[in-house]
Amino acid sequence: LPCRAGEGLTMPWPCREYLEEEQLLDGCYRLQKVPGGCVALPVLSEKLSQLRLPQGMPCELVWIQDPMPSRAARRQTPAQKLRDELRRLLGESWSEELERDVPRAWQRHGDLVLLREDSFRAAPWEKLGLVLWETVASALGAQRLARQGRVLPDGMRSPSVTLLLGQDGWVEHVDNGIRYTFDVTKCMFSPGNITEKLRVASLPCAGEVLVDLYAGIGYFTLPYLVHAAAAFAHACEWNGHAVEALRRNLVLNGVQDRCRIHHGDSRQVSSADRSRPPRPHVASSSPPSSFQLELRDVADRVNLGLIPSSEEGWPVACRVLKKGTGGVLHIHHNVETLPTPALPQTSVLRAERGSPEGAGSDGEAQHPTEDGGKEPLGARIRPEWQRWAEATAARIRGLLAELHGQPWRTSILHVEAVKSYAPHVHHLVLDLECRPTLP
Secondary structure, three states: OEOOOOOOOOOOHHHHHHHHHOOOEOOOEOOEEEOOOEEEOOEOHHHHHHOOOOOOOOOOOOOOOOOOEOHHHHOOOHHHHHHHHHHHHHHHHOOHHHHHOOOOOOEEEOOEEEEOOOOOOOHHHHOOOHHHHHHHHHHHOOOEEEEOOOOOOOOOOOOOOEEEEOOOOEEEEEEOOEEEEEEOOOOOOOHHHHHHHHHHHOOOOEOOEEEEOOOOOOOOHHHHHHOOOEOEEEEEEOOHHHHHHHHHHHHHOOOHHHEEEEEOOOOOEOOOOOOOOOOOOOOOOOOOOOOOEOOOOOEOEEEEOOOOEOHHHHHHHHHHEOOOOOEEEEEEEEEEOOOOOOOOOEEOOOOOOOOOOOOOOOOOOOOOEEOOOOEEOOOEEOHHHHHHHHHHHHHHHHHHHHHHOOOEEEEEEEEEEEEEEEOOEEEEEEEEEEEEOOO
16 A cells, blocks of 8 residues: 555555454554555455455555564464464465364474474365475474374383474483483483482482483483482493483483493393493394393492383392492382372371381482472372382382392382372382391
């Protein structure tokens, strides 16, 4: 439309009012000057067929390649921007069904955005092909896109992730000052475990030897080495893709000389600690078929970070603990908590019943929380958690006595609620001190 002389971006207001009344004006962009002393009003491309301007109003349609966003658009959330860009892409094909299919949350790893499993599943999206993923990436400020799938039932919690845009899935993530690199299409990364990683980083591990039986890409191995000052770590992992990421992460954080990787199923323990020459590394998701863990009597601390249960690793954890002094086990487990609000909650855990001594005086002062820290429970825990902790302590005490042929004592230092895993199921960590009983 022509501008009025000397009045900047002004034009016959009936035109703008008409566009607003007919819901044709695109509020994502600003009015702007164009050559010839005219001003351009942004209109919705999907509604051009409905554009019927009043007669006698001098105007023409122009295409502006890079229109200026409006103030409102600059204040948009990423989810709103994504929805608006997709509406423009779909035009008249846009529907409420498609809008429900647009994600409102996602994970960001550098220039890669990981979409939820239920995103863009409606049939019309498939017809758009690559242009859909380019539009989504542009709206979210990403270069690469991937979409989550269900965790594979292969015993390794391997992800089922599809790369939608980009050449590879390798990303880098910084967590509490620690750099993690991994391939999102091959390895899991759980942001819900951040509270436990922070807690591990604060443990007093100076001079200690750690055995991490389920190391993954180094979720807990690295905090033990980088922040908790463990002297050395043995990292056991059976997924070859995670092992490759772990190797890179040790180098990234400058702790590769303080860690030895054991690639294989840590449940397979050799009868003696024999040294073998290092095997050539081949990236594979399957562990070496002939692998046996050659560790005994080495650990001051053992991390068992496998859920829903690390129970199959308990005998191995007992074997790698130092038989002369013992140490601390950090046992992860999913515990069902029945919805019984009428039952009284129990005070914070004491030592395992039957132990000759009480809980260690050096136990952490933190208390478990529900739903990953969202509902603090103060100094009280659920009865189901206490029963599980006491039963676990008794089982470990029995395994140690059977292994070494002498009594051991187990003391419950702490129970940490990491997160809510499912309705009425909590991911817990038991800190269990295990010491041989002096004759």
